[in-house]
Amino acid sequence: MNFTLRVWRQKDANDTGAMVEYAAKDIIADMSFLEMLDVVNEGLIAKGEEPIAFDSDCREGICGTCSLVINGIAHGGQRGTTACQLHMRHFEDGQTITIEPWRARAFPVLKDLVTDRGAFDRIVQAGGFISVNTGGTPDANAIPVGKVESDKAMDAAACIGCGACVAACKNASAMLFVAAKVSHLNLLPQGKVEKDKRVTSMVTQMDAEGFGNCTVTGSCEAVCPKEISLNFIARMNRDYGVALLKAST
Amino acid sequence: MKLDAKIPPGPLAQKWEKHKFDMKLVNPANKRKFDVIVVGSGLAGASAAATMAELGYKVKCFCFQDSPRRAHSIAAQGGINAAKNYQNDGDSVYRLFYDTIKGGDFRAREANVYRLAQVSVNIIDQCVAQGVPFAREYGGLLTNRSFGGAQVSRTFYARGQTGQQLLLGAYQALSRQIGNGNVKMYPRTEMLDVVVIDGHAKGIIVRDLVTGEISAHAGDAVVLATGGYGNVFYLSTNAKGCNVTATWRAYKKGAAFANPCYTQIHPTCIPVSGEHQSKLTLMSESLRNDGRVWVPKKKGDTRPPDQIPEEERDYFLERKYPSFGNLAPRDISSRAAKEVCDEGRGVGPGGLGVYLDFKEAIKRLGLETVKERYANLFDMYEKITGENAYETPMRIYPAVHYTMGGTWVDYNLMSSVPGLFVLGEANFSDHGANRLGASALMQGLADGYFILPYTIGNYFASEKQPKSDVNHPEFKLALDNVKALTKRLLSINGKRTVSSFHRELGKIMWEKCGMARTAASLKEALTRIPELRAEFWKNVKVTGENASLNQELEAAGRVADFLEFAELLCLDALTREESCGGHFRVEHQFPDGEAKRDDEHFAFVSAWEYQGPSKPPLLHKEPLVYEEVHMSTRSYK
Numbered sequence: 001m002n003f004t005l006r007v008w009r010q011k012d013a014n015d016t017g018a019m020v021e022y023a024a025k026d027i028i029a030d031m032s033f034l035e036m037l038d039v040v041n042e043g044l045i046a047k048g049e050e051p052i053a054f055d056s057d058c059r060e061g062i063c064g065t066c067s068l069v070i071n072g073i074a075h076g077g078q079r080g081t082t083a084c085q086l087h088m089r090h091f092e093d094g095q096t097i098t099i100e101p102w103r104a105r106a107f108p109v110l111k112d113l114v115t116d117r118g119a120f121d122r123i124v125q126a127g128g129f130i131s132v133n134t135g136g137t138p139d140a141n142a143i144p145v146g147k148v149e150s151d152k153a154m155d156a157a158a159c160i161g162c163g164a165c166v167a168a169c170k171n172a173s174a175m176l177f178v179a180a181k182v183s184h185l186n187l188l189p190q191g192k193v194e195k196d197k198r199v200t201s202m203v204t205q206m207d208a209e210g211f212g213n214c215t216v217t218g219s220c221e222a223v224c225p226k227e228i229s230l231n232f233i234a235r236m237n238r239d240y241g242v243a244l245l246k247a248s249t
Numbered sequence: 250m251k252l253d254a255k256i257p258p259g260p261l262a263q264k265w266e267k268h269k270f271d272m273k274l275v276n277p278a279n280k281r282k283f284d285v286i287v288v289g290s291g292l293a294g295a296s297a298a299a300t301m302a303e304l305g306y307k308v309k310c311f312c313f314q315d316s317p318r319r320a321h322s323i324a325a326q327g328g329i330n331a332a333k334n335y336q337n338d339g340d341s342v343y344r345l346f347y348d349t350i351k352g353g354d355f356r357a358r359e360a361n362v363y364r365l366a367q368v369s370v371n372i373i374d375q376c377v378a379q380g381v382p383f384a385r386e387y388g389g390l391l392t393n394r395s396f397g398g399a400q401v402s403r404t405f406y407a408r409g410q411t412g413q414q415l416l417l418g419a420y421q422a423l424s425r426q427i428g429n430g431n432v433k434m435y436p437r438t439e440m441l442d443v444v445v446i447d448g449h450a451k452g453i454i455v456r457d458l459v460t461g462e463i464s465a466h467a468g469d470a471v472v473l474a475t476g477g478y479g480n481v482f483y484l485s486t487n488a489k490g491c492n493v494t495a496t497w498r499a500y501k502k503g504a505a506f507a508n509p510c511y512t513q514i515h516p517t518c519i520p521v522s523g524e525h526q527s528k529l530t531l532m533s534e535s536l537r538n539d540g541r542v543w544v545p546k547k548k549g550d551t552r553p554p555d556q557i558p559e560e561e562r563d564y565f566l567e568r569k570y571p572s573f574g575n576l577a578p579r580d581i582s583s584r585a586a587k588e589v590c591d592e593g594r595g596v597g598p599g600g601l602g603v604y605l606d607f608k609e610a611i612k613r614l615g616l617e618t619v620k621e622r623y624a625n626l627f628d629m630y631e632k633i634t635g636e637n638a639y640e641t642p643m644r645i646y647p648a649v650h651y652t653m654g655g656t657w658v659d660y661n662l663m664s665s666v667p668g669l670f671v672l673g674e675a676n677f678s679d680h681g682a683n684r685l686g687a688s689a690l691m692q693g694l695a696d697g698y699f700i701l702p703y704t705i706g707n708y709f710a711s712e713k714q715p716k717s718d719v720n721h722p723e724f725k726l727a728l729d730n731v732k733a734l735t736k737r738l739l740s741i742n743g744k745r746t747v748s749s750f751h752r753e754l755g756k757i758m759w760e761k762c763g764m765a766r767t768a769a770s771l772k773e774a775l776t777r778i779p780e781l782r783a784e785f786w787k788n789v790k791v792t793g794e795n796a797s798l799n800q801e802l803e804a805a806g807r808v809a810d811f812l813e814f815a816e817l818l819c820l821d822a823l824t825r826e827e828s829c830g831g832h833f834r835v836e837h838q839f840p841d842g843e844a845k846r847d848d849e850h851f852a853f854v855s856a857w858e859y860q861g862p863s864k865p866p867l868l869h870k871e872p873l874v875y876e877e878v879h880m881s882t883r884s885y886k
Contacts, residue, residue: 031523042749045801051800053798056489057314059488059528060530062324087632110798118316121434124420125425127428129421132422133303134296134299134375134698135371135698137377138374144388154407157417188380190377190378
């Protein structure tokens with residue numbers, strides 16, 4: 001297969017950046033999208049040009065490192081799939097493919113397709129945890145947790161923190177990411193103790209990082225590689241409201 | 250160098266308890282005077298950094314990824330073992346200990362493994378308290394499944410994403426400490442050297458992967474939790490970034506490297522599809538709970554699987570190992586798969602694959618139950634291969650997955666350089682020659698949550714070292730060396746890419762030092778690796794510059810280290826004239842093809858000491874003494 005790539009190149013955070021066209025030749029259908037980029041990069045290096053910088057690590061869809069907007073869609077539009085698990089068999093021979101980084105004020109571009117998602121870490125640092133120290137915890141079976149609740153917490157906990165939800169949102173809102181973490185912990189009896197403080201701290205940090213507001217268009221859910229449900233945003237809004245009410249009484 | 254494992258005296262079951270009491274403590278008010286450097290933020294690194302910060306130490310944590318949450322522990326699928334005996338099926342600390350020692354083919358330290366089994370139960374308590382959503386029964390209690398090499402169900406799991414959930418638990422604990430200022434986190438920062446002053450580890454040299462700035466960090470102790478070296482084979486189930494650089498550069502500073510030839514080839518991975526392949530993907534061992542492994546009885550049988558009648562199939566694991574069947578341990582299952590493929594009975598392109606069939610499980614349990622247990626794995630399989638494994642059997646083949654060898658450490662997890670501690674997959678301590686499934690997560694968290702936080706205090710309280718200072722000439726020297734190395738890599742400007750060297754090295758390693766090793770193949774590798782390394786330093790092309798984000802430069806440094814390390818791995822494999830666990834020497838087997846261990850001559854840990862660039866490394870032998878268990882022939886028949 002052969003493709004024409006239009007790729008965002010940007011030297012560093014201060015550069016303005018521009019789209020540059022490359023030819024991707026002799027691509028095999030069984031290659032992953034990132035392996036296709038590897039091939040293009042090998043060609044660039046051979047010519048003495050700098051390869052296209054992009055983030056990836058596990059290449060099995062779980063670490064959340066890869067972060068490409070492909071033809072305008074975060075992770076490329078295959079439902080429930082990260083860019084590293086997207087394979088070239090889903091593209092048409094001869095197609096032009098546009099590749100851009102996550103675009104959001106809170107995720108500045110560091111180089112080409114690589115962005116800084118440190119804002120997500122700072123939101124978790126603000127309250128995305130249960131305050132227990134190591135040791136001294138009760139037996140794991142001391143507190144039964146209903147399977148339904150536990151499964152729901154797991155649905156939320158499956159978030160890989162890639163940031164596709166932000167990249168897809170027209171407001172660059174981080175609500176789905178934050179809601180997933182808040183819901184995961186608030187749903188469990190172990191996390192309920194700090195429920196109110198958690199949601200207010202995390203939302204405050206989210207706002208401070210410069211993410212936009214949620215207008216419930218659902219584009220985040222559509223691109224989420226772990227198909228995290230929009231319902232968690234509703235759940236977080238409820239938790240947030242309750243926390244505000246409790247604080248005001 | 251004199252290696253002392255520092256195994257505490259007394260009966261096995263009381264060693265750790267007694268040792269905890271005997272170790273010196275650091276007063277709570279004094280803990281904040283100690284700076285601890287942690288390199289790596291996977292299960293071992295994140296849990297250690299968080300726990301030490303909770304205790305009051307001042308911690309700096311470094312990772313090369315963009316966030317500590319992305320370390321490759323995250324990709325572990327199947328589960329974590331613990332001797333909780335919640336299933337009332339006869340499990341105990343002793344049984345987990347014994348299974349692990351036996352699974353490791355009697356090449357692990359008895360005392361370490363017993364301690365691992367002891368603290369396993371605390372890990373589950375800790376993780377549940379942190380909010381790890383382990384799988385549960387309708388009654389609200391935790392559920393378990395079984396894994397290879399065990400006849401009890403002791404594996405806790407969170408769907409097929411156990412590693413992810415455990416890592417997020419540790420990451421959250423770490424984040425809490427970052428948030429309250431007890432840990433300073435350095436993401437996108439790679440450790441490039443350890444600084445040793447007067448024989449003690451005193452700091453590290455790092456490169457900021459965004460700006461290229463190379464800087465020094467001083468600490469009273471350095472903790473490496475930097476994972477395994479599976480990527481020396483190029484193709485493995487490791488993440489692209491996994492590397493040996495931290496432990497290799499520590500080796501060159503005096504930290505002995507133990508048992509590098511113990512590499513684990515995992516039986517259930519998706520087969521290689523072509524030259525372009527950048528990594529291999531594991532299909533969790535848990536699938537072998539319900540899937541049946543088979544190949545056609547006839548050589549070169551190219552019929553589709555559904556047209557091969559039952560009586561013409563060879564369920565070779567069930568046939569050869571009736572008591573463990575499809576759940577035979579990893580090394581044994583991998584070799585069995587290789588054997589049938591070598592006989593010409595492999596399936597799929599190139600005949601390098603065996604079937605993992607769920608037809609019977611779907612009939613027995615129903616499609617829904619199978620989906621509930623494994624849906625994410627079936628989805629992943631479909632994404633990569635384009636095939637639906639509910640309808641046609643999966644094709645699997647062994648691939649490099651985990652490395653049991655690593656930096657030599659004593660019972661306190663301290664390397665042969667005082668003040669340098671090594672945790673998790675990066676050390677060699679607990680798995681012997683083969684690791685059982687669901688034990689890597691257990692070891693990483695045991696080391697980080699429950700062992701290092703005790704033993705590091707003992708080091709501080711008993712050594713009374715002067716405070717480390719980045720203005721010391723040793724720091725300047727190390728800094729200059731790292732800068733010179735970086736400059737050299739960028740100035741070669743040859744014709745071949747970094748990854749072409751890595752691929753070629755991987756091929757040599759897989760073919761000559763993979764699932765079956767011979768003296769001849771290892772000798773050949775030992776000739777070809779130095780040649781390839783020489784070519785690398787003459788002909789590699791590293792584009793770009795140091796003062797910016799430069800992924801080629803990062804890769805070049807890592808591959809340069811793999812090119813040195815590979816030689817040590819092959820040398821270790823050559824000198825170990827026996828077959829044990831993941832190390833199979835063709836010359837040493839029984840007539841039925843089973844591994845022939847030689848306890849009389851090889852019941853020791855091989856710890857290699859660096860002697861300088863032009864001298865061969867020096868082999869030290871730490872004898873393995875078994876006080877409690879009898880070294881039996883490992884049989885799963």
